[in-house]
Amino acid sequence: MNVAEPGIVIEDLRKSFEGFNAVRGVDISVPQGAFLVLVGPSGCGKTTMLRMLAGLEQPTGGQIRFGDRTVATATGGSIAPGRRDAGLVFQSYALWPHMTVQANIEWPLKVAKQPSGRRKARVREVLELLGIAQLASRYPGEISGGQQQRVAIGRMIAPAPSVLLFDEPLSNLDAKLRVETRSELVRIHRATGATSVYVTHDQVEAMTMATHVALMRDGVVEQFGSPDDLLSDPASSFVATFIGTPPANVIPAVVSGGVARSGGKAIASLPPSVPTGPIDLMYRAESLRLAPGPAEGVLAAEFAESTPLAGRFLVSASVGGKRLSVIADDHPRVLAGDRIWIGFPGQPDGLFDSATGAKVLLEWAAGSPL
Amino acid sequence: MRAEPALRGEAVRVSPGDRGKRLRSWLTNPVAVLGLVTTAVLVVLVVMPLIGLIGTTLGTDGLDAWQKVLSGRLAPNLFWEPLANSLVIGSATAIGSVLIGSFMAWLVVMTDAPFRKTIAVLATLPFALPSFALALAWETVFRNDLIGGRVGLLQDLGLAVPDWLAWGTVPISATLIAHYYSLTFTLVAAGLATVNGSLTEAGEMAGATRARVARSIALPIVLPSIISGAMLAFAEGVSNFAAPALLGLPVRFQTLSTRLYGAIATGETERGFVLALLLIAIAAMVLFASTRVVGGRRSYATITGKGGRRSAISLDRWRWPLTLLAGLIALATTILPGLVLLMSSFARRTNSLTGGFTLHFWIGESDPGFAQGQRGILLNPTVIEAIWTTIGLGLAVAVCATTLGLAIGYVITRLKRPKFLSNALGILSFLPFLFPGVALGAAFIALFGRPIGPLPALYGTFAILVIAGAAYTLPFASQSGRAAVGQIATDLEEAATMTGAGLGRRMVRVVIPLAARGLLAGAVLVFVKMIRDLSLVVLLVTPATPLLSVMTYRYASEGFAQFATAITVLIAVISISATLLARRLESAAQPWSEAT
Numbered sequence: 001m002n003v004a005e006p007g008i009v010i011e012d013l014r015k016s017f018e019g020f021n022a023v024r025g026v027d028i029s030v031p032q033g034a035f036l037v038l039v040g041p042s043g044c045g046k047t048t049m050l051r052m053l054a055g056l057e058q059p060t061g062g063q064i065r066f067g068d069r070t071v072a073t074a075t076g077g078s079i080a081p082g083r084r085d086a087g088l089v090f091q092s093y094a095l096w097p098h099m100t101v102q103a104n105i106e107w108p109l110k111v112a113k114q115p116s117g118r119r120k121a122r123v124r125e126v127l128e129l130l131g132i133a134q135l136a137s138r139y140p141g142e143i144s145g146g147q148q149q150r151v152a153i154g155r156m157i158a159p160a161p162s163v164l165l166f167d168e169p170l171s172n173l174d175a176k177l178r179v180e181t182r183s184e185l186v187r188i189h190r191a192t193g194a195t196s197v198y199v200t201h202d203q204v205e206a207m208t209m210a211t212h213v214a215l216m217r218d219g220v221v222e223q224f225g226s227p228d229d230l231l232s233d234p235a236s237s238f239v240a241t242f243i244g245t246p247p248a249n250v251i252p253a254v255v256s257g258g259v260a261r262s263g264g265k266a267i268a269s270l271p272p273s274v275p276t277g278p279i280d281l282m283y284r285a286e287s288l289r290l291a292p293g294p295a296e297g298v299l300a301a302e303f304a305e306s307t308p309l310a311g312r313f314l315v316s317a318s319v320g321g322k323r324l325s326v327i328a329d330d331h332p333r334v335l336a337g338d339r340i341w342i343g344f345p346g347q348p349d350g351l352f353d354s355a356t357g358a359k360v361l362l363e364w365a366a367g368s369p370l
Numbered sequence: 371m372r373a374e375p376a377l378r379g380e381a382v383r384v385s386p387g388d389r390g391k392r393l394r395s396w397l398t399n400p401v402a403v404l405g406l407v408t409t410a411v412l413v414v415l416v417v418m419p420l421i422g423l424i425g426t427t428l429g430t431d432g433l434d435a436w437q438k439v440l441s442g443r444l445a446p447n448l449f450w451e452p453l454a455n456s457l458v459i460g461s462a463t464a465i466g467s468v469l470i471g472s473f474m475a476w477l478v479v480m481t482d483a484p485f486r487k488t489i490a491v492l493a494t495l496p497f498a499l500p501s502f503a504l505a506l507a508w509e510t511v512f513r514n515d516l517i518g519g520r521v522g523l524l525q526d527l528g529l530a531v532p533d534w535l536a537w538g539t540v541p542i543s544a545t546l547i548a549h550y551y552s553l554t555f556t557l558v559a560a561g562l563a564t565v566n567g568s569l570t571e572a573g574e575m576a577g578a579t580r581a582r583v584a585r586s587i588a589l590p591i592v593l594p595s596i597i598s599g600a601m602l603a604f605a606e607g608v609s610n611f612a613a614p615a616l617l618g619l620p621v622r623f624q625t626l627s628t629r630l631y632g633a634i635a636t637g638e639t640e641r642g643f644v645l646a647l648l649l650i651a652i653a654a655m656v657l658f659a660s661t662r663v664v665g666g667r668r669s670y671a672t673i674t675g676k677g678g679r680r681s682a683i684s685l686d687r688w689r690w691p692l693t694l695l696a697g698l699i700a701l702a703t704t705i706l707p708g709l710v711l712l713m714s715s716f717a718r719r720t721n722s723l724t725g726g727f728t729l730h731f732w733i734g735e736s737d738p739g740f741a742q743g744q745r746g747i748l749l750n751p752t753v754i755e756a757i758w759t760t761i762g763l764g765l766a767v768a769v770c771a772t773t774l775g776l777a778i779g780y781v782i783t784r785l786k787r788p789k790f791l792s793n794a795l796g797i798l799s800f801l802p803f804l805f806p807g808v809a810l811g812a813a814f815i816a817l818f819g820r821p822i823g824p825l826p827a828l829y830g831t832f833a834i835l836v837i838a839g840a841a842y843t844l845p846f847a848s849q850s851g852r853a854a855v856g857q858i859a860t861d862l863e864e865a866a867t868m869t870g871a872g873l874g875r876r877m878v879r880v881v882i883p884l885a886a887r888g889l890l891a892g893a894v895l896v897f898v899k900m901i902r903d904l905s906l907v908v909l910l911v912t913p914a915t916p917l918l919s920v921m922t923y924r925y926a927s928e929g930f931a932q933f934a935t936a937i938t939v940l941i942a943v944i945s946i947s948a949t950l951l952a953r954r955l956e957s958a959a960q961p962w963s964e965a966t
Binding site: 054055056076080081082083086087088090091092093094095096097098107108111112155159 | 395859861862864865866867868869870871875879880883884
């Protein structure tokens, strides 16, 4: 990947729909060949972002550049969707039901006025790449959801666009197919050498496929970076609780005299630089332990469920109405609703301002284990 | 995430500088340009005739006519009594149509009654028949000797037919109900079909009884279609021309439509225009009320999405009695009047089963002993000409109205800004609904009766019939255009936009193929409506442009019952063949939808 070559540059992008601000100033820049995933809960503005990249919506502020071409600005002079050298896979696939698979894939090439021979060759090539050559003469209504999805991808990549856009393409597939298709999509992305933008609400997809992730919330980017950045160094408690399998635990606590207490129990000692008052502590599931019984630094919890996970168990329990995840070596062997105890053996994995959710940066004492 | 209107908070402020920019962006948007052009066409078709009508009634003669109609010595006779008659007939038509239409729709869509498909097909037929077909059939059977001349079958067999059964409110309402229940049936059946199986099943899972589910879940979903069915039947009943003209006029039973026709036919043009405006005002009030009641509950089914399976209501021991009842209604409004008309066209002696039968009225050569020496209709060059003119008119209007309907439907469902264009199109395309046929005919005479600038007077030409027909059928055409385009997911078109396809190409390759079924159905509806229409064309037709429906009316009023019924049978055959042909074409037009 050549970092010097710009792929997609988004500057201060905004979009409001008659007063509703769907996107409120987004800046993202990824190099050519990147796989950018826009992830976030529904209503966060990620699909609006994608539609602006596609040219189906006009930004009301800011601009978008593909490579060195400015494709959209708020002040007019936007390039039409079909001239952006971009392709889009719709969430619904939007295959034309009155055209065969072959015709669906061939159509963009017809619009681009490619000669017939070249079109046919390209369609064959795309069908081979996607492994659906045997479906060429079928109508979309005659093939399965997973096959429809491949056709939609085929239609997108047929004109060999330099930007691939995906709008939650896996959301209509069953769980097993979804996992298989993830790697398939990344393979196609690599094979085309294009820059991809992929919208999803599923952080697992973001973590597994992306080279770059933008986690969005309420029309702004909460954090932008590599999947590893978001996982190891979440910028806010929102990121911490959205990303990861399982996501990190954020436990509200009150600090006084260097000790953080939750529900009256002292659970962690913090450096003296941490100010007195409320604070949110981040603990990853693997940083917590199940304790055999009540003790100092142990909270009582109500057991909810236990999921086997690679030879260990992911235990969910609630403390004061807040759900916590713990990785345990053994099943707690209790029933839902029973009491278990959760211990906090080390320093928290991060601290967040309890009012704003922002990361609290502080100087840890030398030798502190964090 | 796309913003839903409900999420929209603060308003956007527009600086004056933005306005010019906006205007430019509209003019470079092909959809907005299409909207502008379509609006201009609708203004000519709809607004100008109305202005012509109003303008004429504001002159000296016009103001005088207003006074005479509303408060003069003749006012009761000219306006108030016909008004009362029209309202009574309208109400009876609405109530009767809703009761019968809803019952049949419920039986066909929701239950396990046998022969449901047959009943459904029969129940949609009356609307394909001209409304004068039923009136003629009624007359053939029930006419008595009140006004002398020929009598109907019953009286011919020696049975006395009371006047109330032969003339006036009862027969007019009965024939209109028999015609328009078909409309409410279609609307309510469509409404019931949208009651997704999973909705009612969810209600049953919640422990509600079948009756409770019907009342609290199914009824609210269907209510809008029942209400619009009732209002449409009322408006049609109030303004219908053919039935009161055949079953009322001979005994001087007048409705607003017959009064209006009479006024214009006798040269009292201003008086006629005043009555036309009053008739339009009444229709407008009714339909306005109905949209207020139904308002905003409209919903489209989408092409994508999974339909729930519905389990039919088991009728048990009511199965056969209810089926029989529905079957009888369906037969009595379709096959039976059809047979009566057919038989009457063969009767040697008018409306008589005992006088022997002949083919003379169909294929007879000129014979002084028969019908004053006129030849049978299939040998009569004027009738042959009328057949071709009628079919030509139907086709021309269907093509024009459907094209307009597609443009209107497309702009309304796809154009986001400027919003006023799609609003204007919505209102304009609905407006002709308020124009009873006779009134619209009058308006077109008011507008195109004399030359406008370089344009010659269109009165007496084929063109004025096509233009008036397109205006008349616009509400149907635009409705089917809207529904047809509205059910195409925008994704499908955006996918084409992404490949760089322009508006024209998207239309031809994506929108029209996918909307074809709905558009074709709409086009056939328009065709059939034109073929069987009498009210619009009765004032516009001249000998240069003979039309079958007008010939029927003339023959019927002049006492040539066999010719009238024979031509009506001809019209029915054309209408029904068109409808059946359309069904064939529909399935042929979209082979891909057979697969699923």
